[in-house]
Amino acid sequence: MRNVVGAVCINCGAEYEAGDRTYSCTKCGGVMEIIYDYRYIKSQLTREKLLSRKEYSLWRYLELLPVEEGSKLSPLRVGWSPLYRVEKLGELLGLQNLYVKDDGLNPTASLKDRASAVAVVRAAHAGMSTVACASTGNAASSLAGNAAAMGLKSVIFVPERAPKGKVTQLMIFGAQVISVKGNYEDTFRLSAQAIEKWGWYNRNAAINPYLSEGKKTVSLEIAEQLGFKAPDYVAVSVGDGCTIAGVWKGFKDLYALGFIDRLPKLISVQAAGCCPVNRAFTEGKPIVWMEENTLADSIAVGVPRNGEKALRAIRESQGLVVNVSDEEILEAMRLLGASSGIFGEPAGVTGTAGLKKLAEQGRIPGDAVVVSLVTGNGLKDAASAQSATGEPLGIPPDMDLLTAAIAGLSATRIDGIGVP
Numbered sequence: 001m002r003n004v005v006g007a008v009c010i011n012c013g014a015e016y017e018a019g020d021r022t023y024s025c026t027k028c029g030g031v032m033e034i035i036y037d038y039r040y041i042k043s044q045l046t047r048e049k050l051l052s053r054k055e056y057s058l059w060r061y062l063e064l065l066p067v068e069e070g071s072k073l074s075p076l077r078v079g080w081s082p083l084y085r086v087e088k089l090g091e092l093l094g095l096q097n098l099y100v101k102d103d104g105l106n107p108t109a110s111l112k113d114r115a116s117a118v119a120v121v122r123a124a125h126a127g128m129s130t131v132a133c134a135s136t137g138n139a140a141s142s143l144a145g146n147a148a149a150m151g152l153k154s155v156i157f158v159p160e161r162a163p164k165g166k167v168t169q170l171m172i173f174g175a176q177v178i179s180v181k182g183n184y185e186d187t188f189r190l191s192a193q194a195i196e197k198w199g200w201y202n203r204n205a206a207i208n209p210y211l212s213e214g215k216k217t218v219s220l221e222i223a224e225q226l227g228f229k230a231p232d233y234v235a236v237s238v239g240d241g242c243t244i245a246g247v248w249k250g251f252k253d254l255y256a257l258g259f260i261d262r263l264p265k266l267i268s269v270q271a272a273g274c275c276p277v278n279r280a281f282t283e284g285k286p287i288v289w290m291e292e293n294t295l296a297d298s299i300a301v302g303v304p305r306n307g308e309k310a311l312r313a314i315r316e317s318q319g320l321v322v323n324v325s326d327e328e329i330l331e332a333m334r335l336l337g338a339s340s341g342i343f344g345e346p347a348g349v350t351g352t353a354g355l356k357k358l359a360e361q362g363r364i365p366g367d368a369v370v371v372s373l374v375t376g377n378g379l380k381d382a383a384s385a386q387s388a389t390g391e392p393l394g395i396p397p398d399m400d401l402l403t404a405a406i407a408g409l410s411a412t413r414i415d416g417i418g419v420p
């Protein structure tokens, strides 16, 4: 990879070549980061060249990705999700320049597709036939889907509380699913031992430094979609921490290339029932294990493996942290859906919930350019969504009964009729 210099441990600074088996630091176990040759990339890529490209997927940014020359690319259309200007929601939150990046529109319906696309391309190039990971759901379904598209097999470890919709996706994509009777941490540990024993390609974000490189493409897109401008704030839901670290890396890459002239502040949003990263940030202490008490399963991560990377990203960006309750998450789900037509899963709308809270506290200037990242689609977890909605109006097929029932409705949904 002419564009990649190598990998460096974020913990001890040890340097490595970036190869097929580059996972965690072999000296200290720390998470690694991929380092690029920006001078070389600058000679290959300009803003104009990007703008003229017809490739509307994450492969649009190949010069900035750790993909070996001549690799077969995954055919699924991962990335290039829409960045909507959401005026109604902005009005409700008092933010005049609010955008939503809907990454629930990826092929397997979450932002994780960006990481999995890079993982399967690297695995295939390394000549490996089986990929594996442990996941609360989305990393798994995205790996299974992207593996299927690349003609690879997948073995997926999920904790038993993973929502049905997500496990169903895995089965449909032909994965071998192993449902572990334990929490995410137990599941992760078992998968690590199995991967070691059988030598599968490891798509655990805790270990594989190429994954946050895939995730960073969301920021490359945001900047390009805003006309090569960084927003003032980006709100991201945080579990393991790989996503927010990737978001930061994407903006830093563009800054290093001179494609944007400033960097955004990150807003790290966690569930109040599981917020080890935000707690460490607020208290200025190391990350300590926490229970996983939230309905936002995708960010219920008690032991964040990329927590240090996440903390560094929040600090470097001079960002903010905020925790939200499950009720606030469900409220954000309704608000986003009813104001904008965007349906996110609980973890998918957690960023929006945090933003709402900060906006209400007056901690975000009203004229700031703000992007809320919706990281996963609501149809994946219909059960949680149902707890956010009421019941529909049930009625026999009779016009008089309908008229009587409608007269008693609140006028908020239907214009011109009902009780104001």
Ligand SMILES: *Cc1c(COP(=O)(O)O)cnc(C)c1O
Pocket (backbone or CB within 6 Å): 110, 111, 112, 138, 139, 205, 237, 238, 239, 240, 241, 242, 243, 244, 298, 299, 301, 345, 347, 348, 375, 376, 377
């Ligand atoms: C994985 C995930 C996140 C958080 O990403 P981390 O890298 O675990 O911090 C947020 N939302 C959704 C929908 C996810 O699947």
Ligand SMILES: [Zn+2]
Pocket (backbone or CB within 6 Å): 009, 010, 011, 012, 013, 014, 025, 026, 027, 028, 029, 030
């Ligand atoms: Zn190290």
